[in-house]
Amino acid sequence: MDETSQKIIDATMSLIRDKGYVATTTKDIAILAGVNECTLFRKFKNKKDIVMNGMEQEKWRGNLTPEIFRNVRWELQPDLEMFMEEYMNRITPDFVKLSIGLRAPQIYDETAPLIMKIPRAFVSSLIEYFQSMEQKGKLPHLDFEGLAMIIFSNTFGFTFLNASFDNKLTSINKENYIKTTVATFIQGIPHY
Amino acid sequence: MDETSQKIIDATMSLIRDKGYVATTTKDIAILAGVNECTLFRKFKNKKDIVMNGMEQEKWRGNLTPEIFRNVRWELQPDLEMFMEEYMNRITPDFVKLSIGLRAPQIYDETAPLIMKIPRAFVSSLIEYFQSMEQKGKLPHLDFEGLAMIIFSNTFGFTFLNASFDNKLTSINKENYIKTTVATFIQGIPHY
DNA sequence: CCGATATGCAAGTGATTACTTGCTTTTCAT
DNA sequence: ATGAAAAGCAAGTAATCACTTGCATATCGG
Secondary structure, three states, rough: OHHHHHHHHHHHEEEEEHOOOOOOOOEEEEHHOOOOOHHHHHHOOOOHHHHHHOOOHHHHOOOOHHHHHHHHOHHHHHHHHHHHHHHHHHHHHHHHHHHHHHHOOOOOOHHHHHHHHHHHHHHHHHHHHHHHHHOOOOOOOOHOOOOOHHHHHHHHHHHHHHHHHHHOOOOHHHHHHHHHHHHHHHHHHOOO | OOOOHHHHHHHHHHHHHHHHOOOOOOOHHHHHHHOHHHHHHOOOOOHHHHHHHHHOOHHOOOOOOOOHOOOOOOOOHHHHHHHHHHHHHHHHHHHHHHHHHHOOOOOHHHHHHHHHHHHHHHHHHHHHHHHHHHHHOOOOOHHHHHHHHHHHHHHHHHHHHHHHOOOOOOOOHHHHHHHHHHHHHHHHHHHH
16 A cells, blocks of 8 residues: 555544545545545546555554454453443544545445444453353343444444544543443443 | 425425435436426525524424323333333434424525524423422432433434334344433432 | 416536556666 | 656536526406
8 A cells, every 4th residue: 555545444434434525525535635636537437446545454444353352350340441442442423533534425325334343243242241241150141132233332432422522412521431431331241 | 394395394304314405406306206406495485594594393393392202101121111112203314304404504504593492491300300300209319410411412322323224233122222221320329 | 366486497517536658768677 | 857646727527406488377356
């Protein structure tokens, strides 16, 4: 990946994040990338190709792999706090906005499965985590899918709302929110 | 509001919901509304005017007023379940998609405050509810803003994820999800 | 029935857009 | 220094878009 192509990709994804795919023109991309407009088409097949290449890059994909679910201490409180924190550190407001900007009819068929990878990874890994906790005798058998969805809906919802409304909806900071949520959750679920 | 104008508004908002504002053309609007394209401009100043008129209508605005917070039984479980259920009944997947489609640079300055009304109403009314419960001696003094955000993030998150991914992320149905969430929450917060 | 109003139709306007073309200049590697 | 590759520049193309115009047709209400 040469430097010019990378500049084009970065400019494109930034503009999509700010204005959406359809409202992002190749002229704007060229200006922001600091290249001539025809250079875009020397490097990429078309506008969509720039995006698809951008989404191959970790930088623009919001990397959240099952790896973080392996750095656990097998204690609910620190582990759940860590999962939520990792999610919020990687799924930044900018990434949320980019995900929204990628919802365009021209590309959504291709971008949607990529966007869905992260929620899927998070939820299924969290279910596995709960199952392992059960096997270790630290949790009774519960509806782990439902519990995973509670944690994830919560995490995602807070992240999205902050990305959309900044602090106009709530002034709670992330760390306090995580602690309160996890404490309430742990206290609320059945224990041995 | 004459019938033709209403047809135009309905067609416009439907297309924005499906394709976003920028990708919604006046030609598509006219076809879907079953009118001639020039009729759009006889009835409305421009494309944006159609949208702004649409957002004045309850049908396209996702009505969620503080009224539902008055039909309470002053018991946490039924009340919280009712709040979540009312939200999910009114904020349908279609409304979620419309909200996303309205995020276009050309109109977002105007639509964003309208979109934010609902989260704001929900969170602040929920805070008031918790405060009233405290006054009635049914809850100790707690960080009600934090708790309201937990409930709302959860409700919003689940709603949004279902709107975006259908049942590809989870097959949990709404009612079970609400019951589990509320039960866990109530069990998890401090009581007298 | 008839006049007023509403709407259709087709063509058009000016602007914008993604993308192309042909030539020129700059950069890079040997 | 030199040739090849990379990139700039300006103009261009074809299509699309929001919106307009002038005429024709349909509908409505008295």
